[in-house]
Amino acid sequence: MSEPMVLWIIAYAVMIFALADAASRPGEAWTAAGRSKFLWVVVLTFGVFAPIFGMQVFVIYDDVLPEPLGSIPGVTPVSVTTTVGVLFALRYFLRIRPGLAGGAQPGCLTAVLVVGSLVVAGNWILSGGPSYSPVTSERQRLIDTPVHAISTPLLAGGLTRDDAAQIPGSAEVKRAMEAPDGDYRYARDAVYTDAGGTKYAFLGGIRKYEHDLESSVENFRENLEGTWGTRPIVTEIAPGPGGGSAMCGQNPDNRDVLCEWTTEDSFGQVRPLNIGTVTDLGKLADITRRIRTGVEK
Numbered sequence: 001m002s003e004p005m006v007l008w009i010i011a012y013a014v015m016i017f018a019l020a021d022a023a024s025r026p027g028e029a030w031t032a033a034g035r036s037k038f039l040w041v042v043v044l045t046f047g048v049f050a051p052i053f054g055m056q057v058f059v060i061y062d063d064v065l066p067e068p069l070g071s072i073p074g075v076t077p078v079s080v081t082t083t084v085g086v087l088f089a090l091r092y093f094l095r096i097r098p099g100l101a102g103g104a105q106p107g108c109l110t111a112v113l114v115v116g117s118l119v120v121a122g123n124w125i126l127s128g129g130p131s132y133s134p135v136t137s138e139r140q141r142l143i144d145t146p147v148h149a150i151s152t153p154l155l156a157g158g159l160t161r162d163d164a165a166q167i168p169g170s171a172e173v174k175r176a177m178e179a180p181d182g183d184y185r186y187a188r189d190a191v192y193t194d195a196g197g198t199k200y201a202f203l204g205g206i207r208k209y210e211h212d213l214e215s216s217v218e219n220f221r222e223n224l225e226g227t228w229g230t231r232p233i234v235t236e237i238a239p240g241p242g243g244g245s246a247m248c249g250q251n252p253d254n255r256d257v258l259c260e261w262t263t264e265d266s267f268g269q270v271r272p273l274n275i276g277t278v279t280d281l282g283k284l285a286d287i288t289r290r291i292r293t294g295v296e297k
Helices: 003-024 027-033 037-062 077-100 108-127 170-177 213-228 281-295
Strands: 159-161 184-193 199-207 233-236 245-250 257-262 266-272
Touching (some): 003 037, 003 077, 027 037, 027 077, 037 077, 159 281, 170 184, 170 199, 184 281, 199 281, 213 233, 257 281, 266 281
Antiparallel strands (some): 184 199, 199 266, 233 245, 245 257, 257 266
């Protein structure tokens, strides 16, 4: 269990204990101390439920905004609302409860909880809340500084970029990849032509999140199946000097073919611009490795 989650459990225990203790005190004790039982039960109840509300806000805002509140590390709705709840509990233990107990100092258990809550309050903002992430399970660690870069130079592995050719639907695909809640920092595409005049569509990009190379082949197969509507024939290929993982897929219905390479932070796809102009996976795999040498750095 991570340290932030342990802190969150301690904080929640402190808040629940404060609420239970306050609710169990007789009304006469509150009246004698000149305090409002109703007010403090409401305040402490708010402290208990505020982090749950903060968790829901965290799920919503993290899917929309790329950084935490105000870009301050560790500050999230969860950490803020939990800190507020702990502070309410602290005030109850230190200022209110001794008066309800006839002026006596807090007992050993209360003292331990107070000290524990002080530790929580001191570390909470730095911890940023419990180790909960609304990010999908396919996403891994956020990449601070990508190792690779993707571009579309005029020449790539002996092929020439054809600025007059267009890839159908590429603008929509790039927009989805580069969306705030997308998985890519940026995407690039181009059409390259070999010496024989065959045109190839290239699409590549740099990821926001570290990619699990062990799942590359299965992810590739699932993506092709979703796009083509049929189970593709997938073959792993040598990725070339750039390393990582590489594979090619073939549509058994119309012989459409596509090859892809992927690393922890980059990926690229190559396919014939027009279906049927290339059906040999070996040839397309070679073209993919050649284009990669030019577009990936």
